[in-house]
Structure formats: C-alpha cells, structure tokens
Amino acid sequence: MSFKNRLSGWMPSGPKAWLIVILGVFILLMCVYQILVEPSSDTDPNTYTLPNKKSIDVSGKELSSSTFNAPASDNNSVDPVQQVATPKALPHMVEHVIKSGETLDGIFQKLGFSRQDMYAILEADEEYLVLDPLIPGDTLIFTTDKDGKLQSLSRRLDPSKSIAYVRHDGGGFTYKEYTKPINYVQEAEHGTINGSFYWSAKKLGLSDANIVIVRDLLKGRFDFRRDIRAGDAFDVVLKKGDVDGKPVGSDQLEALQITVKGHTYRAFLYSDGRFYDEHGNSLTPALLRWPTKIHYRxxxxxxxxxxxxxxxxxxxxxxxxxxxxxxxxxxxxxxxxxxxxxxxxxxxxxxxxxxxxxxxxxxxxxxxxxxxxxxxxxxxxxxxxxxxxxxxxxxxxxxxxxxxxxxxDPMKAKIPTLQSIPKSKMKAFKEHVKRWIAMMNQQPY
CATH class of the missing domain: 2.70.70.10 (Glucose Permease (Domain IIA))
Structure with missing residues (x-):
C-alpha cells in the first residue's frame, strides 16, 4: 500500500470529523500552555523567578526593597543568605552572621563569590588583619551591583567603628574605616568589701583588667588578703563610653579610693596613662616585675x-x-x-x-x-x-x-616608682583630684 493510501485512511471524513479534530488540538494546546506557563499548585509563594531564570528564596529578612517588588513572608526563621544560589541572583546587600568553624573561603563559596575577589580583599587586609580571625556571631555585610558582582565587604568592629573593603576602578579592593563619635561620661560607683576583694570589685562593676590595675597599684601598700576586712569602703570613678545608647569598649578606671584599717589609699589617672596619688607622686613602678605577659613558672x-x-x-x-x-x-x-x-x-x-x-x-x-x-x-x-x-x-x-x-633578684628587688607630675602641671592635676574625691565621697563639687 502506498503512503498516500495509508494517509487517506487516517484522514477525517466529513465536517463533523474535522470539527472534532480541531477541538482536540485546541484542548491539547491549552494543556501544554498550562504546564509550561502557569505555576504549579505546589509552587512556594515566597519564591520568585527573576528575568535571568535564577530563583531566590526571600522568605527571610528583606534585604533590598529595590530588588524585589513582591512582599516578604513574616517567617524570619530562614537565613536569606543561605538560600542564595548564584551571585547573579543576589540582592544588593547580604548580611551573613559568622558561625563557629566557618572560614572566609567557605563563606565566599556559600554565597557564590569568586576566590579572586576573596584574595583581593585579603590583600587589602594584609596590613590590618581585621578578617583574621573571624569571630562567631559577628556580621559580614556584602553589597553587589545589579549583576551580582561583589562591590564591598564590611564588618562592624564595635558600635563606634566599622571597616569596609570597597572595589576600586582597578578591580581590587581598598580598606576604609568609618567611625561614629563616642559620648563619654564619668560615673562614681560606691561599695564595701564583702568577702574577697575580687568579688567585691566585680559587684562594683570593675572588669578583670581594672581589678588587676588596682592590685598592681596598691599591693605594695597593704596586703589584699590579710589587711582588708568586711565593711571597708571602696569607691571608684569609671569613664564610660556609648554610641547611640550602646556601651562601647571597656570602662576606663579614672580614680579609686579604698579604706583599709582606718587609712584611705587613693590613685588617680593622669593624661600620660599612669596613676598618681593625690599629691602627684607616681604609683607606677619604673620597672615591670615580669618580662612576659604570662607569669610563667x-x-x-x-x-x-x-x-x-x-x-x-x-x-x-x-x-x-x-x-x-x-x-x-x-x-x-x-x-x-x-x-x-x-x-x-x-x-x-x-x-x-x-x-x-x-x-x-x-x-x-x-x-x-x-x-x-x-x-x-x-x-x-x-x-x-x-x-x-x-x-x-x-x-x-x-x-x-x-x-x-x-x-x-628581679622577683624580690625593690622597684622605684616613676617620676612625679611636673610642677607646671600640678595645679590642673589637683583640680581633677578634688573633683574625683568629691564624686567618690558623694559630695557636691
């Protein structure tokens, strides 16, 4: 049988048959259209297809209102950074919270950035070493252009200081620092010895570093274990800093006084970073007892x-x-x-x-x-x-x-103190001393 005769056997005969064929073809085309164009019923409503056919989950924190017009979900449990598939799908800014054990290389791979950019940033960081080590809990902020190309990496060191590595015209990155002004206030804290000096000082608000300073200043004047008694008065003046209401850094010890066996010992910080008594005599030993940070055996x-x-x-x-x-x-x-x-x-x-x-x-x-x-x-x-x-x-x-x-014997020799405050500076120093003593004694000045 010829091909023409075979084909004629399949051809519809009559108007009704042709109408049925046309209707069937139309239904088939509609099904194909539904499959290819319309989203399926189980499509995640929080996933949107971008023009470049890459998709990104925005069900977490909204990172750039200019990038997505669709509303974000109220579900904030998903880290949006972890959902990024490729750099071209990135929004204009991504915040990544550093997790324990993470490396910069691993973070760049997770976000889809190139190692070439990472090496360029590390080269810019060579003199500063801000990215070494990475501290769990800190946040790295990446910004990109509309094509997903990395433009900057920034990190907040504290409420007053942030750093950034910004791409320059040559393709590399430049290190930059950004600071906010710190508001400083002096506050007096008052207490009494109850138990050990260490725990009494901690209750008063002193840091471990400040407690070490107090011990080093006064250990040659009385014995902290044998001479201090419960009820002895202990007062300090601390310099505290904040930015936008958030504490910055450690409190700086400005002045202290402690009464032991009826005698009051005082120390005051001078502009040279050293402590003196109320008469301007240095309390800082001219020589450190130990030549190492740790007191080795x-x-x-x-x-x-x-x-x-x-x-x-x-x-x-x-x-x-x-x-x-x-x-x-x-x-x-x-x-x-x-x-x-x-x-x-x-x-x-x-x-x-x-x-x-x-x-x-x-x-x-x-x-x-x-x-x-x-x-x-x-x-x-x-x-x-x-x-x-x-x-x-x-x-x-x-x-x-x-x-x-x-x-x-360097461990037992008597060590002299440094020089006293110069006479030309003594009047100004004693004005500070009067104010600090009034603060510690809770008296008007």
Whole structure:
C-alpha cells in the first residue's frame, strides 16, 4: 500500500470529523500552555523567578526593597543568605552572621563569590588583619551591583567603628574605616568589701583588667588578703563610653579610693596613662616585675650559690629562668636604651638595656631580637622572642636585673616608682583630684 493510501485512511471524513479534530488540538494546546506557563499548585509563594531564570528564596529578612517588588513572608526563621544560589541572583546587600568553624573561603563559596575577589580583599587586609580571625556571631555585610558582582565587604568592629573593603576602578579592593563619635561620661560607683576583694570589685562593676590595675597599684601598700576586712569602703570613678545608647569598649578606671584599717589609699589617672596619688607622686613602678605577659613558672630562681645543672660546678645564677615556650614575646621591663645585641655560646642570643638611673636589664637564650643597639625602648615594648639558644636544658627565658652593675633578684628587688607630675602641671592635676574625691565621697563639687 502506498503512503498516500495509508494517509487517506487516517484522514477525517466529513465536517463533523474535522470539527472534532480541531477541538482536540485546541484542548491539547491549552494543556501544554498550562504546564509550561502557569505555576504549579505546589509552587512556594515566597519564591520568585527573576528575568535571568535564577530563583531566590526571600522568605527571610528583606534585604533590598529595590530588588524585589513582591512582599516578604513574616517567617524570619530562614537565613536569606543561605538560600542564595548564584551571585547573579543576589540582592544588593547580604548580611551573613559568622558561625563557629566557618572560614572566609567557605563563606565566599556559600554565597557564590569568586576566590579572586576573596584574595583581593585579603590583600587589602594584609596590613590590618581585621578578617583574621573571624569571630562567631559577628556580621559580614556584602553589597553587589545589579549583576551580582561583589562591590564591598564590611564588618562592624564595635558600635563606634566599622571597616569596609570597597572595589576600586582597578578591580581590587581598598580598606576604609568609618567611625561614629563616642559620648563619654564619668560615673562614681560606691561599695564595701564583702568577702574577697575580687568579688567585691566585680559587684562594683570593675572588669578583670581594672581589678588587676588596682592590685598592681596598691599591693605594695597593704596586703589584699590579710589587711582588708568586711565593711571597708571602696569607691571608684569609671569613664564610660556609648554610641547611640550602646556601651562601647571597656570602662576606663579614672580614680579609686579604698579604706583599709582606718587609712584611705587613693590613685588617680593622669593624661600620660599612669596613676598618681593625690599629691602627684607616681604609683607606677619604673620597672615591670615580669618580662612576659604570662607569669610563667620559675624553673630556676636567682641564686648566687647555685651549681650549674649541666657542669655541676659552682656557678652563680645571676637571673631568673622562666619556663616560657620558644617564640614568647619578651617585653622591655622599663624605659631605656639598648646597649648590647650579641651572641655568645653559653648565653645564646642576648641583649642588654640601660634603664633609668642605676638599673639595667639583660635577656638571654632568645630566638629572635627585635631591637638594635642604641635604640630607645619603652616599658612594655616587645623587644625579642624567647628561645633555646646557647647552652640550655630546654626552651626558657633568662632575665637579669642589675643595680649599680651588680645582679639582684628581679622577683624580690625593690622597684622605684616613676617620676612625679611636673610642677607646671600640678595645679590642673589637683583640680581633677578634688573633683574625683568629691564624686567618690558623694559630695557636691
């Protein structure tokens, strides 16, 4: 049978048959249209298709009213950042709350940004290291152009300060800082000792850092454990800052007074960052007792009659050995001038500093020295890293204190205080003192 004869067998005959065929084709086309064009009944009402055929869930927090005209759902339990599929589907701004264990690389991959942009931002951050480490709970804010290309990454450090990495014309990113003015007020807090000094001070509102300051200032004037009694008066003046009503940073201790065994001890902060008594005499030791931030275990104390642990011979130990691991930061214990930077087969890498007046200090077995001979250094400045050089039994820091050229025990020697306030500044200082004392005594000034 020919193809023409086969086809004629399938052709409708008569007007009714043709009408049925046309109606069937029309119904079929309508079904196809419903499938391809109209959304299905189970389509999420919060998901919208963008012109580029990429979709994004906006059921969470609305991020850019100019990007979506559709209303957002009241459901705020979904993180909108996690729903982003591609950079081109991004709204103009995305806030990402850092989670524990997240890395910047992982965040960029999750949001669909390129590693090239991430590396460019890290290059801009090289001098500032604001993105290292990432702190869980902090928020990163990404902004993009209409095509989803990353334009900036910003991070709020505190209520008063934010930083941003902004794309420049060359394609890289520039580091910028933005600050808000801080409103400062001075407030007096009043209390009494009830239990330990530490817990009494905490109840008064002092931070751990401020409690350490109080102890360091007054520990040479009375014993915090034996002399303090329940009911002793304790008052402080704290400088507090806020931005838009939100506290900023830690409270700064401005003044304190405490009465112990009927005697009142006071300390007042001066513009040089150091504390003085009401007469302008310095309360700050001229030398730090410890050359490290952590008070490491003393592995070998000062002992002029010690026998050397390796040779067994009588060999005075003119300093104190601290069990600091290699690479520990070593501080200058006082202002001074570096007089020697050298290496010796027994001492290893070491340096000497001529401090105030009759005092000098020495640091042995260093892994790295960060200062040069003739350089002026400040009390608390990092001058070296501890190590294991020279003749040692293990990593440690050997620290010496000399008075008039003779070694003394640095852990027990009497340390002088710094100079008093200059006479030309004394009148202004005493005006501050009068006001602070009135505040602490709850008297008008």
């Amino acid at each position: 003393v592995t070998s104390p000062f002992n002029p009659h010690r026998r050397h642990p390796i040779t067994g011979r009588l060999a005075p130990h003119n300093g104190t050995d601290l069990g600091a691991p290699s690479g520990t930061k070593v501080f200058a214990t006082g202002d001074g001038v570096v007089t020697r930077v050298a290496y010796q087969k027994y001492a290893g890498k070491y340096l000497d500093i001529n401090n105030i007046g009759i005092y000098s200090t020495r640091f042995l077995h260093l892994s790295k020295i960060l200062v040069k001979r003739g350089q002026h250094v400040k009390r608390g400045q990092v001058i070296a890293l501890s190590g294991n050089t020279g003749r040692t039994t293990g990593p440690h820091l050997h620290y010496e204190l000399h008075v008039n050229g003779k070694p003394v």
